[in-house]
Structures are given as C-alpha cells and as structure tokens.
Amino acid sequence: MKTIKLNTDALMPIIGLGTFLSAPGEVYQAVRWAIKIGYKHIDCASIYNNQKEIGQAIHDAIVEGDIKREELFVTSKLWNDSHAMRDVRPACEQSLKELQLEYLDLYLMHWPVAQRKGTGMPKSDDDWIPLTEIPLWKTWAEMEKLYNDGLVKAIGVSNFNEANINLLLEKTQIPPAVNQVECHPLLSQNDLIAFCRKNNIAVTAYSPLGAERSGATLLENKVIVDMAERIQTTPAQILLSWQMQRGIIVIPKSVKENRIHENYASQAVELDAADIKIIDGLNQNHRFFDGTFFENPAKGYDKIF
Template identity: 50%
Template sequence: MAHSKVPKVKLYNGVEMPIFGLGTWKSKPGEVTQAVKDAIDVGYRHIDCAHVYGNEQEVGQGIGQKIKEGVCTREELFITSKLWNTFHRPDLVLPACKQTLKDLGLEYLDLYLIHWPVGYKEGESKFPADADGNTLFSEVDYVDTWPEMEKLVESGLVKSIGISNFNSEQIERVLKVAKIKPAVLQVECHPYLNQKKLMAFCKERKIAITAYSPLGSPDRPWAKPEDPQLLDDKKLKEIAERLKRSPAQILIRYQIERGNIVIPKSVTKSRIAENFDVFDFELSKEDVEHLDTFDCNGRICPILPAKNHTHYPFNIEY
C-alpha cells in the first residue's frame, strides 16, 4: 500500500495523525471532489477541511466514493474540519459540528479546530458586515467556546480538538480553562514565516503544529502582482536544482524535517502526486537552517477584516 510510507505524528492523547495531508482551501466545489479522489488514489489519508471553505459536501462525496470503492476505510482516513467564526457562541458549536459531519457524510471527525480566535456576529452570513463593509464581531470569548469543543470529544463526534491561528497568549488562556487540552495548532508556516518561536512554545506544551499555506499560497485571492512569490525564490530554486526536486517538494519536506504536519493544497492531479512524492529524500540540517533564514515575517493570511477585534491574534510577536 502506497500510503503506509507517510509517517505519523503522535498527538499527546495517543492519536496518530499523518504528517502529510491535502488542503482544500480555495478548491472550487466543482473540482474538489476529483482532487480528493485523486489524492486518496495516490495515497493521501489525511484531508484538511473547513466549513467556511464552502466545499465540504463535495469533499465528502470524494471521500464517500473512495470508501465505497474499497480504496480505503474510514478508519484509515484522518479528517480535520474547523468551527467558523460565526459559531463561537456555546449553543452553536454542536449544531455547527453536526452540519460539517452531515456535509462530509461522516459520523465523526478525527480533529476539529476553532478556526480563528476572533468571533463574528452570529447569523446567516459567514462574513457579517455593517453598511460600510466593516466586519461585525461577536461578544463571545473563545475560552467560553472551548468547553463546548470538549463536549464534542466526550460525545464521540470528534476524536481530538485543537485551535488554529491562535497566538501564544491565546493558547495559554485556553490551556488554563481546558479539561481536554488542544492537541494541534494549525498556523500559516513556510520559510518566509518560519514560526520558530511558536513551534518551541507548542513543543513545550505537547501541542503538534500543522503548517498551512506551506507553499506560500500563490493563489490567495488578495495576492498583489508585486508580492514576492515563495515558489519563485532564487535561493529555494537553488536547493531544488541541487536535489533534483521541485521547489514545492522542498517546501513540503522542510516542514516534515521540522516535525510539523503539512497540508499543501492542489487540485491538479500531477501536482497532487508530486506533492506526495517527498518520502524518498531528506533535507540536511544545513538546508533546513538555510531555509529558516528566509524568514521575513512574511505573513500572507493576516485576516485584516478582524484587525480591530479584541482577540486579533497577530498584534504580538508570536
């Protein structure tokens, strides 16, 4: 079986999570079902989803089809989803999780994350705004959301819980109230934003890190033509040429060498396969250290509509 070559990260609760998975942010509903099917055929067993991506039903169709074909079992898969900002109010957490399960066609999630520490005003819209286009915020504090996440574990709907885009102070606040500790922190991570300090902080607390946008998210909707493109970085290309690999493979391997879970997104079959083909080579310690020097605090997902929120995560160093 091809997928057995993917190493697993053991979470503090004993759950094993494949160190490599498929990201589905920005994957259009029409193409994401095929991407999921191609990925599972190639050997991916970890798929990262979120309600706000608006494509969980299509992701679920791909998963369901492959289970039905006998390519994999549900138990072999590791499926992550995320609680969106408009569902932080305690009474909305369970219904939100159930909606995601229904959309994905699953009975449980392997991992469920609070997507952002910022709550948005509850209601129909995922991006509530006033007449001037300013995002409307919720009064709810994420520490009051966390006990509801714990109940999802207790009821068996979710195996592990975690957080995404939280800074070190926010993680500490969750740990203070937690009966069930967060198992994973998912954050933007790539050589331009290497997250070394946050990684060290999480390691001390036995929280695993999932690196999102590991390739620099060149297709992010708000990219400007003059923005530096990580995949085109000359120094990165030099490493890739020396090792006869693609720049994307180097960036994925960089996270694996650091012990981070990594979830590159693609909908192109050849790239889905290429991104997976990273388990027959290694980067030297020197290569990893060299890539670390690219750091320029180059954050590409700053969630600017929430920058005036009390719990905006990026006002401190890490």
C-alpha cells in the first residue's frame, strides 16, 4: 500500500476507512472486513460515538492474527468541548480506552471551535466559547504534551484554514503533521493543499466520495460516471484515484463489504493526464459541510472556512 511520509517520519497509509455515521451494529463488521481486505488505516473521532465498537473490532482483529498493532494507523479527534487545557488529556485518554489502544497514530483537533464541556453540536449561545477565552494555540500546546508523552505518535488539525495553521506555526513548537479537510473534485482545495505542502503538512481528504447524502450526489456526476464507463472502472474508484495520484490521503466511509473492497481497489486505478485534467476542471468550491453550523458572530465565530 502506498504511504505518505509525515513530518514526524511516520508513514501514513494513503487510504483509510472512514467511520462517521457508521452505526454501532454495523461498524464492527466494517472494520473487520476492511482489515481483512488490506486496510491498515482507520479514521475515528470521539464525536462519532462508535469508537467502543471500533476498538472491539481492532482488538479482535489483532487477537485473531489479522493484523499487528504496529501495522495499523489509527486516527482519532479531539471534540470541540474538550479544548480547555484541563480537558485535552482526559479526552485523549477516553478515546484510547474506547479504542483499546495504548497510543494513537494521529490525534487531530477536530474543528477550530471551542465549546462548553459536554456539548455535541452547539445549539444555544452558551455552547460556544470564544477563541479569545480558549485560543487554538493553547489547546494545541496541550496536544503537544500528548505527543511528547507518547500517547499519540503525531498531532494534526482538521477543518483548519491557512490563518488558523499560521497561528499554530507562530505560537507553538510542533507543526501539525496533517490537516484533514473536505476535499473532492467539486472542492479541489488546491490553494490550501499548496500551502500545506509548503509547510510540510500532509492533507487528508474527508468526504472524498461527496459525503453521505440523499438526492443527486458526486457519485452520480455525469462527467465522473461517463469516465468510469469509458475506462471500465467505477465512479468511486475515479474519485479516490484522482486524490491519491496527487498525493492526498483518502478516508472513504462504507459499511458495505463490496464497497469497502471497491474503494480499496481504487489504488490499482491509474488515471491518465487527460482524465486528471477533466476532473481538475470540475472544481466549484462547493462544500457539503459548509461550517455554518459552527458560526456564531456574537461569540466571535464569523466564518469557519
């Protein structure tokens, strides 16, 4: 499997299994299938509320000899309600416990948003904490301690724009290893990717298939569907291959064995320069997650992206 070398020198598998909206009752089997198929990278988060079941699947896969811990790359994410200095380590320890792991390979600050302890998605004004009270760089400094103490092998960010990353680069010691952001042909993120590359930060594309949506989706985009038919592959494989060929890590989510397999097999699909150019031309800066659910100007959150 192709890997991306992080600024810690660790190798991050270029394709991983996403687990957002993978329901308890489904995600155990999805992780077991994925590991048997060859995935070595699982993308998790505390807010997905399914880490316990993922932890059981990882545990069973290791005990049954499907994989060794050191071959696996497990990511988890610090939720917004745990940005306060005293909350960062307990939140990480809770994720380690749920995942039945002694260390995480990567721990991300999930959003550049601080919230009141115990909140999921913010609803009332009290749920937001202004970044003047808990600045991102103070939360990051606590994450640096997790790295220095060996609880996590790398630290990174998610949904960060250039300004947020620059703040960390200026005010803290350890640069982020990864920025995980929404990315697909309708949101190619070329400028942010160039900025991250310049700063030796790897980029992971979330929602690489266009996210879990009803109605018309990216997987039904005519250009992608026609191309898939012409080169005898599938729309999902085109979307994933396009990213991997430009050095972007992908974490497609599925709980279906055939799709987990199909997505993994995208590593063997080679797009030629002409087809890459066609896909490059689809960019509309369109977000499926536009961040408005975190905006609250009264609390200092004007624009997330």
